[in-house]
Amino acid sequence: MLALCNLLVACSTQQTTFSPIKPEDVIKSQAYSLEQLYSLKGQDKSWQQxxxxxxxxxLGTFTHHGSLGATVNINNDLIETGPYAHQPINAVHxxxxxxxxxxxxxxxxxxxxxxxxxxEDGHxxxxxxxxxxxxxxxxxxNAARVETYIPTQRWLPEPDVxxxxxxxxxxxxxxxxxxxxYCSIFQAKGNNVDHWSVMLRVDSDGALWFYPREDLSKRRLIAANAIGRPFDMKVLDDGLxxxxxIDGQSVGTGQWQRTQKIGFRWGIYVGRSTIPEDIIVLVTGAAMK
Known part of the structure; x- marks a missing residue:
């Protein structure tokens, strides 16, 4: 635990020149219009269709047929910047x-x-x-989701790792x-449904939230509106x-003891909520080590 604490302190103190946009907002990026960030070619069926x-x-089974949708073309020059910009997806590898x-x-x-x-588009x-x-x-x-994860990179907690x-x-x-x-767009999650420790969530107004497992009263508003504002997220985790x-600024810490294998998931997960409107989230350069 001490090793992680030392690492967390070091990471937190490296960003000495950061100046928040406003007290509750740590995202550095400006807001781009959706027209600047992406376009669609083709159409998507309604859920009823x-x-x-x-x-x-x-229905009620694992199916493999799949379903095709409109092609999404993103503005790679605006979106793929920062430390993760050149990290390839490499889904097969x-x-x-x-x-x-x-x-x-x-x-x-x-x-x-x-x-x-x-x-996928670029990275x-x-x-x-x-x-x-x-x-x-x-x-x-309910429980609609679209998330990616890597089973071979699940890990058991080890001392000082x-x-x-x-x-x-x-x-x-x-x-x-x-x-x-709301929407979980990242979760540190084990191999049973109640084994998550921390989530990054966004709500219907575009507000971004740090969500800790052990005490939801400690959840923190990261940005009042994250729509169209690319940001870098990093999580450090030793199993406790x-x-x-977010953009180099520490937005929350916590402890949640885990005894089973842990992994990371990213994408969109809405849990018990219904979906009254469409949701789109981009993730660039997802990396684990």
């Missing part, structure tokens, strides 16, 4: 998996069949959920991220202590 197709059938509405463990060779929810992963969507892979209510996750996030749409769960940084 999709359910009338065979893409997710049979890294044995990445995709958890989406119709299947919780899709291999990277199947990703292209699920472009309605997941696409950026594109995650989308749509109005009214729900989980269809089992009987769990600190793991790190880092990536650049850009939230384009969050109107569907309503209470009670963890700390989150």
């Amino acid at each position: 999709l359910l009338q197709s065979d893409d997710l059938k049979p 890294r044995h990445m998996r995709l958890h989406t509405l119709g299947n919780a463990a899709l291999e990277s060779t199947e990703f292209s069949k699920w472009s309605r929810w997941y696409q 950026t992963q594109i995650f989308r959920l749509f109005k009214d969507e729900v989980n269809t892979s089992n009987q769990r209510k 600190v793991r790190e996750f880092g990536a650049r996030f850009t939230v384009l749409k969050s109107g569907g991220c309503i209470a009670p769960h 202590d963890y700390e989150m940084f």
